[in-house]
Amino acid sequence: MYEKITPPTSGSKITFKNGEPVVPDNPIIPFIRGDGTGIDIWPATQKVLDAAVAKAYQGKRQISWFKIYAGDEACDLYGTYQYLPEDTLTAIKEYGVAIKGPLTTPVGGGIRSLNVALRQIFDLYACVRPCRYYAGTPSPHKNPEKLDVIVYRENTEDIYLGIEWKQGSEVGSRLISILNKELIPATPEHGKKQIPLDAGIGIKPISKTGSQRLVRRAIKHALTLPKHKQQVTLVHKGNIMKYTEGAFRDWGYELATTEFRQECVTERESWILSNKEKNPNLSLEDNARQIDPGFDALTQEKKAQIVKEVETVLNSIWDSHGNGKWKDKIMVNDRIADSIFQQIQTRPDEYSILATMNLNGDYLSDAAAAIVGGLGMGPGANIGDACAVFEATHGTAPKHAGLDKINPGSVILSGVMMLEYLGWQEAADLIKKGLGDAIAQGQVTYDLARLMEPPVEPLKCSEFADAIIQHFG
Ligand SMILES: NC(=O)C1=CN([C@@H]2O[C@H](COP(=O)(O)OP(=O)(O)OC[C@H]3O[C@@H](n4cnc5c(N)ncnc54)[C@H](OP(=O)(O)O)[C@@H]3O)[C@@H](O)[C@H]2O)C=CC1
Ligand SMILES: O=C(O)CCC(=O)C(=O)O
Ligand SMILES: [Mg+2]
Known part of the structure; x- marks a missing residue:
């Protein structure tokens, strides 16, 4: 053998x-x-x-x-x-x-x-x-003992599945030409963007299956931690890369609020629930105003969406999660990747499990190790x-x-x-x-x-x- x-x-x-x-x-x-x-x-x-x-x-x-x-x-x-x-x-x-x-x-x-x-x-x-x-x-930190996190890094996709074409290669140049002439113009949201002809090209695939199985493991791990550490933070750069990193966040929340509905509460849900707990007569609109500080400047359509979100949360989980019951659930929140790098330094004790895609997790795990003594x-x-x-x-x-x-x-x-x-x-x-x-x-x-x-x-x-x-x- x-x-x-x-x-x-x-x-x-x-x-x-x-x-x-x-x-x-x-x-x-x-x-x-x-x-x-x-x-x-x-x-x-x-x-x-x-x-x-x-x-x-x-x-x-x-x-x-x-x-x-x-x-x-x-x-x-x-x-x-x-x-x-x-x-x-x-x-x-x-x-x-x-x-x-x-x-x-x-x-x-x-x-x-x-x-x-x-x-x-x-x-x-x-x-x-x-x-x-x-x-x-x-x-290098004054209070390194405050950091106690577990990075859950997706290990098969993103740059690990990344397919690259070398600058000037025949296929790479053909791909740039197809993108510039056909695929980008066919997608209006990309506007007049054009890829420089002398660029190397890399593709970073992030799938729903890959994201959710990683988050599933992270949530299951959180369930085994002491109560005060039962938190999963989805780390992403979804403000810039909406359909890869942003989708990772959305798929993570989707999993938490379906497969783990009884075990999890999202940060936004916790705000909505606690607003009502503090003021049982709060209108849906005032609740929405409190969870979104820029509420009054939003379009009518966007405002209606947030009011609807508040209503849906209260209708669907008030009985199971309201009246403070959400405090015993796993808190699922999300942070943008650049911000989490400073947050693990400035507010380390606010984090527990950091679930993220491959490249973010690579950087983050070296950085977090440095705080607790280095790569050794x-x-x-x-x-x-x-x-x-x-x-x-x-x-x-x-x-x-x-x-x-x-x-x-x-x-x-x-x-x-x-x-x-x-x-x-x-x-x-x-x-x-x-x-x-x-x-x-x-x-x-x-x-x-x-x-x-x-x-x-x-x-x-x-x-x-x-x-x-x-x-x-
Ligand atoms: N899973 C794996 O097998 C990995 C493999 N690699 C590969 O390793 C090779 C070298 O990578 P490189 O970028 O130099 O990164 P390394 O992590 O190997 O080392 C960088 C520096 O980190 C410090 N360091 C690393 N390990 C320890 C340790 N056990 N104890 C104390 N200090 C430590 C040392 O700093 P100092 O000299 O200041 O003391 C070292 O010079 C590359 O080929 C890379 O691809 C990289 C990451 C993971
Ligand atoms: O495989 C390598 O050389 C690098 C891997 C790495 O950086 C990691 O696993 O964190
Ligand atoms: Mg590494």
């Missing part, structure tokens, strides 16, 4: 039922070491995960690791350009849950991203990136309905490769996410405690050490892993 790899002889497969993993006590889990600093980070991670599982379950549970190959390591074993061998794909498909280090993607030309390829091949549509502060971590503290998971691959937010950090220096925290915390996904919470908790205590005592790698006041002597990557294990307690 495999050309160059052999699965462990002990252990068994994780299977999936209704999108959830069914986990044996000795699961076989494939891992990819990764390029660049993967060589430092992976051994540190594996050591911490094994130690936590051993301590938590005293031999009753253990992971049988299955080494599989991608990136540079794969080319060494399988031959030139064999970056993502068939063996690797077969193993991930067969065993369902995997963990990986970062893989290199060249800029401008060369291979397309192996990381993206894995997400698309296995339809790992939700990229989940929690950004949570560990006490004592140095941060940014874990992640790529989740689908029949497979999950865990990996950090960061890349290969090539200039630090092989120096036993880099912070393994983000891949270790990705391992924590994996343990939680398997339902092995006791082992996950040991690692979170160990990592938290190590940081609190100033036992940190270079990236955090250089920001600490007073500065501390940095630990090596491997020493940080040992410190985490020592702090299991």
Whole structure:
């Protein structure tokens, strides 16, 4: 079945039922070491995960690791350009849950991203990136502990499905000509726009199915959070890109107010309901005036639309959500992407789950990780309905490769996410405690050490892993 790899002889497969993993006590889990600093980070991670599982379950549970190959390591074993061998794909498909280090993607030309390829091949549509502060971590922020968000980033569409044509290419030039001469003039709302003849062209598809399955997962996740964190914010640039980013927002609200009608309230609905709660005799028009500050300047048609919205909300959900019941529901709101970047800095504690499309989520997850200590503290998971691959937010950090220096925290915390996904919470908790205590005592790698006041002597990557294990307690 495999050309160059052999699965462990002990252990068994994780299977999936209704999108959830069914986990044996000795699961076989494939891992990819990764390029660049993967060589430092992976051994540190594996050591911490094994130690936590051993301590938590005293031999009753253990992971049988299955080494599989991608990136540079794969080319060494399988031959030139064999970056993502068939063996690797077969193993991930067969065993369902995997963990990986970062893989290199060249800029401008060369291979397309192996990381993206894995997400698309296995339809790992939700990229989940929690950004949570560990006490004592140095941060450019005064109150980093106020940020506790989970970025839910759509992982298969938008720029990941983006199709590009190079400037000057035959097909690209033909496409520009068809757009300029036929398709743009045929769409009056585009006016007299014309694409410059020397442009490169990119298409970013955003589908209703892709958007709603991502938001569905985000809402289900919100249901598991403590009450005060039960919120999903739809992040988009829908003011500019109405039929992609704007549609993402609308589809998100549609899902929340149909499939999750009993569990969710939208921000606008909450305003309408609370206006009536404060003043039961408020007219529909005055209620509309309060939810839309520019109401009096609107056209009659627009005013009528908002009054109708108020009436519909009160008629449809007053019984189920009114009289304060909405306060116990998941709050679904939306924010424009540029604004959320400043809001997570100025009002971090107002946010919980940030659900968004691919590119926004890419930027946002690096930015949010920076607030809680940097990319060394940014874990992640790529989740689908029949497979999950865990990996950090960061890349290969090539200039630090092989120096036993880099912070393994983000891949270790990705391992924590994996343990939680398997339902092995006791082992996950040991690692979170160990990592938290190590940081609190100033036992940190270079990236955090250089920001600490007073500065501390940095630990090596491997020493940080040992410190985490020592702090299991
Ligand atoms: N999922 C994946 O596998 C990903 C792969 N990539 C790929 O990785 C390669 C390099 O990308 P690049 O843009 O340099 O981004 P990287 O995320 O690899 O690194 C940028 C910088 O972030 C800091 N950093 C990253 N990881 C850590 C860590 N574990 N601990 C501490 N600091 C860290 C370092 O900053 P400093 O030097 O200041 O300490 C590093 O130089 C590219 O080929 C890119 O395509 C990128 C993102 C994700
Ligand atoms: O695949 C890559 O090279 C980049 C991926 C990335 O930036 C991410 O997953 O956040
Ligand atoms: Mg990224």
